[in-house]
Amino acid sequence: MSNLNKTTISMIINNEDYNDLNVETRQHLGDFLRDLGFKGTHLGCEQGACGACNVLVDGESVRSCLMLAVQANGKNITTVEGLNSSEMEIVKDCFVKNNAMQCGFCSSGMLMTTYEIVKSNRKYSREEIREMISGNYCRCTGYQAIVDAVEDSLNKINVGV
């Protein structure tokens, strides 16, 4: 078999076309995005445990460390830099108002998971919010404030009402 260690890919990132980019097949999407300058995607554990690197692929949250850049060929990617719908502006505002970040390392991943919660368009108890964000580690242990922020966001967006 010919050497296919390198290839060329294209994708849409935050509504902009990126065409014919060279990539090593072994490179995961998180590193690929950061190399392109999307440094809002944070890499924590690179084994799928921490959730800091979550991005949206075709509108679904995905661990960017557990997806190869080549797998994202032809897909529509949203990083934290591109989370600017009116609903996500409300969410970001709620995160700030509730002090739902201390060092900020987990925040982009938390926002991706919050996007998933908002998208599902139903009500959530605090317990359910905790379950949803259980795949995102906050090592400052600011979970209480993060749950507050998600709850506040859902109230303000009137999800499921």
Added chain:
Amino acid sequence: MKSPAFSYYQAKDLADAINIKKSDDDAVILAGGQSLLPTLNMRLSSPSVLIDIGSINELKKIKVEDSYLIMGAMCSHSQIMNNKEVNEKFPILNKLLAQVAHPAIRNKGTHGGSIAYGDPAAELPAFAVLVNAEIILSGPDGERTVSAKEFYKGLFETAINSDEILTSVKYPINQNGMKLFFDEVTRRHGDYAMAGLVGSIKQNNKINEEINLVFFGTGDRPNEAPKTCEYLLKNEYNYSDIKDTLKNDIDFASDISSSSDMKAHLSAILVGRMMKELN
């Protein structure tokens, strides 16, 4: 935490994927990659080629056919959790899949990947064994069916030959009036279970006629417990007897979080919860 180099091949269709697999023993199928990529990132495996079957649309379908619920290998856990047909036929799957990792991983992780990987701590292999699923494998000579009960051979070892690909899993919809149970004990939500149980009970006039137990996170594969099932048909649940009988059924393997005795303890507790819930 960077993967070693490998070649990447995006299969156009199933025949294409099988061809590559047949030509290279070290080629590995990439489904959702949610178990494979961590092992690559940690350099625990170094395949020559990853054959990506992610663009083969025929593997992404959920169908009901001839009294089977059929899951294509590339159906994601999220897709299955949101499927009306699945929630009608096997409502317990939703409860079970909610314990498989987290939303971002369930969006990418696949049904076929979980069944084929054969992680003894995973929920789906145990469920497939419990409900007598049939696993469809495709190779150069066509398709063959392996019963889930015959599929798991040992630690991460399955009946899949090196030139075969798991294409779908068939669940018999008629479970003969069995009521199904699922529960597990984990240290953190979404983490692998220290011990988990899927079980079923069939009753006639409130008398238990048949009991099945399949444990996960307890040994080198999904563990059935025939002696314990037999005991439960004749006796009331009793923690210490069940724990002893389970030890006769299963060679409990310790892991980083718990001793083999702890696993037996948790398994006995889970059986107690099941008898309480289904009786």
